[in-house]
Amino acid sequence: MKKQEVLIVGGGLAGICIAIHCIDKGHSVTLIDKGHNRSSVVAAGMINPLVFRRMTKSWRVDNFIPFAENFYHTLEQRTANTFFHPITIRRCIASEQERGFWEDRMKDDAFQAYVHPFDEEDNRVDSAFRPHGTGRVKHTAYVDAEVFMTACKALITQHGEYIKATFDYGNFDAETVSYGNKTYDTAIFCEGSESVNNPLFSKLPVEATKGEILTIKSHTLPENESLNRKCFCLPVGEKTFRVGATYVWNTNNDLPTEEGKQVLVSNLRFLTEEKVEVLEHRAGVRPTTLDRRPIMGAHLEFPNVYIFNGLGAKGYLMGPLLAKELVDHIFDGKALDREVGLGRFF
Numbered sequence: 001m002k003k004q005e006v007l008i009v010g011g012g013l014a015g016i017c018i019a020i021h022c023i024d025k026g027h028s029v030t031l032i033d034k035g036h037n038r039s040s041v042v043a044a045g046m047i048n049p050l051v052f053r054r055m056t057k058s059w060r061v062d063n064f065i066p067f068a069e070n071f072y073h074t075l076e077q078r079t080a081n082t083f084f085h086p087i088t089i090r091r092c093i094a095s096e097q098e099r100g101f102w103e104d105r106m107k108d109d110a111f112q113a114y115v116h117p118f119d120e121e122d123n124r125v126d127s128a129f130r131p132h133g134t135g136r137v138k139h140t141a142y143v144d145a146e147v148f149m150t151a152c153k154a155l156i157t158q159h160g161e162y163i164k165a166t167f168d169y170g171n172f173d174a175e176t177v178s179y180g181n182k183t184y185d186t187a188i189f190c191e192g193s194e195s196v197n198n199p200l201f202s203k204l205p206v207e208a209t210k211g212e213i214l215t216i217k218s219h220t221l222p223e224n225e226s227l228n229r230k231c232f233c234l235p236v237g238e239k240t241f242r243v244g245a246t247y248v249w250n251t252n253n254d255l256p257t258e259e260g261k262q263v264l265v266s267n268l269r270f271l272t273e274e275k276v277e278v279l280e281h282r283a284g285v286r287p288t289t290l291d292r293r294p295i296m297g298a299h300l301e302f303p304n305v306y307i308f309n310g311l312g313a314k315g316y317l318m319g320p321l322l323a324k325e326l327v328d329h330i331f332d333g334k335a336l337d338r339e340v341g342l343g344r345f346f
């Protein structure tokens, strides 16, 4: 296929993954990002194949996990950076019922890749923090979002154009795929929760789900695993941890609040009695959908204009493969997953 000119709007995780796959196909990329990221940089970047509440697997996790692991490892080598950190997640089991879910999953072939059998340490019970023992998850990691985003931005700049600017929708002609005085073969919009401002896609139900997250200093929490109960506590080095995250639906504001901080501090009480020091407090807005599926595909009227959005709370797990699937769909005509299309909303 001849080299295509691709315009990407939004340089969060979604836009970055799309840009990298386009570059890998030999296309010419122009990425425009206004420099106010609302989700990808704030994120803890954790990759967890399970949903703890009912101990189910995340959607399509058997596809997403191997692809994501390979994607991040390969990018680490290409950019000479380290941002992919495998780490055990230890869930402090909250109830007898949840313990039962864990026991059932351990016997289920479909979960063998994701749950460790209980060992002596997992079975250890303590009335305050581990009333029903703990369970460990396999194939878990976190992506250091700041390092990852900075490294990818440099990679995109080497192979294409990365423009820090606010995209002006009034200057875009969807019929001819032109922006200002330049015409593209394809445009892909990846604005996260701000896609409501895009007149082409504003009718799509991308919801804004605010999340707050703390960085704390602790002298007692474990540094070799991420504890989880009511909140996650992710060690990121030098006795520093990220604690998150809150969920507030339909809120577009991305400012940290005292209320959010108090929720996190009190959730942390389920993991430690230490009075920890809060070093930093941030907030972001996840782009979510009611059916928890991403939104991907061509505009229903303009076939060369696409959207890639709705990565929700699991962008770092799903983004790399979904972006590849969209790029393969656009340039090689491969079918998209039936659950992600825009048609489901109309």
Ligand SMILES: Cc1cc2nc3c(=O)[nH]c(=O)nc-3n(C[C@H](O)[C@H](O)[C@H](O)COP(=O)(O)OP(=O)(O)OC[C@H]3O[C@@H](n4cnc5c(N)ncnc54)[C@H](O)[C@@H]3O)c2cc1C
Residues within 6 Å of the ligand: 009, 010, 011, 012, 013, 014, 015, 032, 033, 034, 035, 036, 037, 038, 039, 040, 041, 042, 043, 044, 045, 046, 047, 165, 166, 167, 168, 190, 191, 192, 193, 194, 195, 210, 211, 212, 213, 244, 245, 246, 283, 284, 285, 286, 287, 308, 309, 310, 311, 312, 313, 314, 315, 316, 317
């Ligand atoms: C507190 C918190 C914790 C999280 N933790 C995790 C986690 O542990 N694991 C996980 O997988 N996910 C996590 N997430 C979710 C994850 O961050 C998202 O799934 C993902 O980052 C969404 O990426 P995105 O690119 O779609 O959106 P965004 O990151 O919001 O990026 C959108 C980009 O579009 C740009 N933009 C918008 N409009 C315009 C315009 N008009 N012109 C130019 N640029 C524009 C913005 O500048 C922005 O950079 C978390 C999110 C939050 C808020």
